[in-house]
Amino acid sequence: MRSFSTGYRRVCLALSLALAAPILIGSRAYAQSVAISGNHVLGAASLTARAAASRPLEVRIILALRDEAALDRLIADLHNPASPEFHRWLTAGEFNARFAPRQADFDAVVGWLKSEGVTVSSADHEGRYINFTAPAGEAERLFKVTIAASADGRSYANLTDPSIPARFASAIADIEGLDNLLHAYPMIHRLGPRLIPGSAESATPWYLYNNGLAFGPGDLQTFYDNANPLSGHDQCIKLIENSDWIDSAVTLFDQQFGLPPDAGTQKYFPDKSNPGINSDETETLLDIEWAHAIAPGAAMIVYVGDPKHAKINDIVDALVAAVNSSQQCGVISVSFGFCGGSRRFYTRTLDRIFKQAVAQGISVFVSSGDTGADNDASCGILGSAPDVSEMAANPNVTAVGGTMFTPNYDGNGNDVGFVPEQVWNVPSSGGASGGGVSAFFSKPAFQNGLTPNDGHRDVPDVAMIAGPPGVYLGNDDHTAAHNAFLDCCWGGTSLAAPLFAGIAAIINQNQG
Numbered sequence: 001m002r003s004f005s006t007g008y009r010r011v012c013l014a015l016s017l018a019l020a021a022p023i024l025i026g027s028r029a030y031a032q033s034v035a036i037s038g039n040h041v042l043g044a045a046s047l048t049a050r051a052a053a054s055r056p057l058e059v060r061i062i063l064a065l066r067d068e069a070a071l072d073r074l075i076a077d078l079h080n081p082a083s084p085e086f087h088r089w090l091t092a093g094e095f096n097a098r099f100a101p102r103q104a105d106f107d108a109v110v111g112w113l114k115s116e117g118v119t120v121s122s123a124d125h126e127g128r129y130i131n132f133t134a135p136a137g138e139a140e141r142l143f144k145v146t147i148a149a150s151a152d153g154r155s156y157a158n159l160t161d162p163s164i165p166a167r168f169a170s171a172i173a174d175i176e177g178l179d180n181l182l183h184a185y186p187m188i189h190r191l192g193p194r195l196i197p198g199s200a201e202s203a204t205p206w207y208l209y210n211n212g213l214a215f216g217p218g219d220l221q222t223f224y225d226n227a228n229p230l231s232g233h234d235q236c237i238k239l240i241e242n243s244d245w246i247d248s249a250v251t252l253f254d255q256q257f258g259l260p261p262d263a264g265t266q267k268y269f270p271d272k273s274n275p276g277i278n279s280d281e282t283e284t285l286l287d288i289e290w291a292h293a294i295a296p297g298a299a300m301i302v303y304v305g306d307p308k309h310a311k312i313n314d315i316v317d318a319l320v321a322a323v324n325s326s327q328q329c330g331v332i333s334v335s336f337g338f339c340g341g342s343r344r345f346y347t348r349t350l351d352r353i354f355k356q357a358v359a360q361g362i363s364v365f366v367s368s369g370d371t372g373a374d375n376d377a378s379c380g381i382l383g384s385a386p387d388v389s390e391m392a393a394n395p396n397v398t399a400v401g402g403t404m405f406t407p408n409y410d411g412n413g414n415d416v417g418f419v420p421e422q423v424w425n426v427p428s429s430g431g432a433s434g435g436g437v438s439a440f441f442s443k444p445a446f447q448n449g450l451t452p453n454d455g456h457r458d459v460p461d462v463a464m465i466a467g468p469p470g471v472y473l474g475n476d477d478h479t480a481a482h483n484a485f486l487d488c489c490w491g492g493t494s495l496a497a498p499l500f501a502g503i504a505a506i507i508n509q510n511q512g
Contacts, residue, residue, distance in 0.1 A: 001105060003013060004116065011258055016104065017237075019021070031082060031163055032166050033163040033164060033166060034035075034163060034164060034165075035160070035161040036117060036172065036344065037053040038164055038175070038347070039161045039174060039343075040157065040158050040178075041179055041182075042158055042305055043341050044158065044466075046415065047149055047159075048153055049149045050146070050149060051147040051149040052153065053135060053136055053140075054135050057135070057147075058131065059132055059176070060129050060130070060131050060311070061174075061175055062173045062175070063101040063105070063106060063109070063128040063172060063173060064128075064171055064172060064173035064352070065099045065101065065128075065173075065356075066098075067098075068099070068449045070099075071098075071355060073082065074359060075359055078358070079362075089359070091360065091413065092279050092323065092324050092325060092360060095322070095360060099356070099359075101125065101215070105168075106125050106509060109130060112168070113353060117140075118142070119132060120132050120503040121478060122311060126324060127320055129311055129312055131311060134273065136156070140217060143158070143162035143163055144162065144163040145161075145163075146158070146160065147178060147179075153379040157179030157181050158178040158179060162175050162178060170349075174348045176312060176313070177390065182338060182339070182342075183339060183340055184313065184315040184336045184338050185336060185338075185367060186280050186282075186494055187337055187370050187378070187492050187493050187494035187496070187497075188282055188283045188370075188490065188491075188494040189219040189370045189430075189466070189490070189491050190490060191426075191468060191490065192429075193431060194507075196359065198219030201215050213409055213469065214469050215407070215415065215469055215470065216256075216471070216474055217257045217293035218255050219415035220465070222414070222415045223407065223417065223465075224323050225418065227393070230509050231297030232295030232296070232297045232298030232502065232506050233297035234509065235296055235298040235329070235506075236327075236330075237291050237331045237498070238301045238322045238325075238329045238333070238504070239287045239291065239301070239332075239498065239501075240303055240305075240315060240318045240332065240334045241283065241302055241303065241325065242275060242282070242314040242315060242318070242336075243275060243277060243278045244267070244274055244276055245277065245281050245476070246277070246281075248484040249476050250288055250441050251484070253474030254289075254474075256472075257472075257487055259292065259296050260296050260297075262288075262299070263297055263298060263299040264299045265301075266300070266302065267301075267304055268302070268321060268325075270273075270304075270318055271306040271309040271317055275304065275305070275308065282473070282475060282476070283335055283494055284302070286335070286490060286494060286495060287498045288302065288500055289474055290471065290495060290498050291499070293502070293504045294498075294503060295502035295503070295506055297504040297509075299320075301327065303319075305317040319334070324356075329362065330361060330362060330504065330505065330508045331364075331504045331508070332357065332364045332365070332501070333364075333497045334365065334366045334397075335498065336367070337367065337369055337428075338390070338391055339376060346390040346393075346441075350391055350394060354394050354396035355396055356424060363501075363504050364398065365397070365400050365498075365501045366389070366398070366399055367400055367493035367494045367496065367497040368399045368401040368434035368435055368459050368460040368493050369388065369392065369434020370431050370433075370466070370492045370494075371430070371434065372433070372435070373386040373388070374386055374387065375387045375390075375434060388434060388435065388438055389434055392495070393440065394457075395444035395446075398462060399459035399461045399462075400462055400463065400493055400496045400500050401424075401461075401462070401463035401493060401496065402423075402433035402463055402465070402467055402495075403423060403424055403436055403460070403465055403466060403467065403496075404423075404465070404468045404469075405419050405420065405469070406419065406469070419459045422433075422438060422461070423435075424466045424467030424491075431492070433463060433493060434458055434459070435460055437454060439456075441460070442456060443456055462500060465491065465495065465499070466489050466493045468489075469489070470489030470490055471495060472486055472489070473488070474486060474487070
């Protein structure tokens with residue numbers, strides 16, 4: 001008589017063999033598929049229900065770059081003074097001609113989707129995406145995943161990495177849209193209570209914060225010893241945003257502080273739709289006004305993604321458009337971060353955008369965050385393990401952190417010069433410079449010997465004013481009339497990033 005344990009083991013073995021048999025997906029066998037490693041969000045494990053099979057999902061397939069090893073060699077040569085390729089930056093057209101996905105690969109993926117009964121809603125070869133809408137049940141079948149949901153059904157995510165036909169392993173970089181956990185957030189931070197337009201306190205623009213004056217553009221120029229004839233003339237700065245804005249707030253700011261009119265602010269809507277003015281308008285205004293304050297001669301080109309009509313993601317769409325544009329600028333500033341992204345999103349989708357920027361000679365400045373070593377706190381996820389903004393941790397961007405200081409003013413309330421700065425860390429107002437160790441990126445060579453020997457990318461790279469004393473801002477009162485008023489006191493690493501972008505524009509002007 002067989003023992004119970006022996007029989008049990010045989011039953012388990014039989015079940016294992018049955019489950020391991022090829023599962024047919026249309027005409028494709030499971031054995032011909034490969035999972036895309038790192039393409040699911042770890043937080044999905046907390047979802048306990050099952051997504052409704054009929055729930056429509058907006059799915060994005062992100063295509064990989066062609067011959068990325070050659071691109072990595074080119075980037076190294078572009079920064080090597082001994083190389084004949086040194087600083088011979090590519091145009092967007094040249095980059096796509098050499099490194100955009102092969103048309104045959106692009107067409108093959110589209111063909112595979114159509115063979116599975118999928119209707120492609122939009123696709124862009126140079127934008128490197130293919131979009132389609134599918135019910136959750138169909139997406140589960142197509143990618144061999146289970147899509148879980150929260151108890152109320154609002155949140156959903158795939159529990160495991162999606163699988164694709166093995167022949168597309170090198171062609172597909174990332175799949176987005178199997179979850180709705182990814183979202184961008186601005187890194188602007190109010191340092192003091194909001195003043196009501198028209199009140200006695202706000203009638204005079206020189207109101208106080210913590211018993212000291214906030215900074216205007218002239219104070220900043222003096223503090224950082226930037227009083228020189230260079231203004232970023234003939235340069236341009238691209239800003240990544242997701243809200244429109246009122247021009248009257250920018251005009252008020254410029255007039256209040258004696259700044260020259262902007263050198264021609266342009267706006268583009270990469271999603272072919274204007275998101276209108278939303279809660280992120282203050283971020284847009286801060287970026288425009290203070291990049292202009294530090295480099296008043298540089299033109300501002302603002303890319304405004306639309307959260308409701310995004311091709312990939314509103315901020316990602318704006319980034320792709322800014323990098324792919326034939327209107328080249330040497331500087332891009334990003335004052336946003338992400339929560340809820342998979343490893344693949346950061347190391348493939350975003351990384352390829354930033355590599356293209358580097359190959360085209362574009363310096364990208366990204367805010368490091370406003371919640372210290374816990375980036376997830378920015379998204380209301382409290383008590384999580386320390387984590388950094390992984391977009392800022394990408395080794396192809398400059399992560400900009402924040403400082404604070406107590407300025408010295410003369411009798412007229414003007415700053416008189418530099419004083420020592422320290423890291424921005426004011427727990428009472430919930431603000432602290434983002435920083436720490438990346439979980440996704442290894443230490444780049446330029447950090448060796450300068451940062452801890454931990455094997456990981458450390459952020460930030462540089463830092464500038466983000467905390468007290470804060471700065472003034474031409475703002476929108478967000479009434480039906482949208483009145484402009486001078487507001488105080490604002491900061492955050494979303495202030496530091498456009499300031500550094502302005503400095504970079506001045507450096508580019510100086511270097512020709």
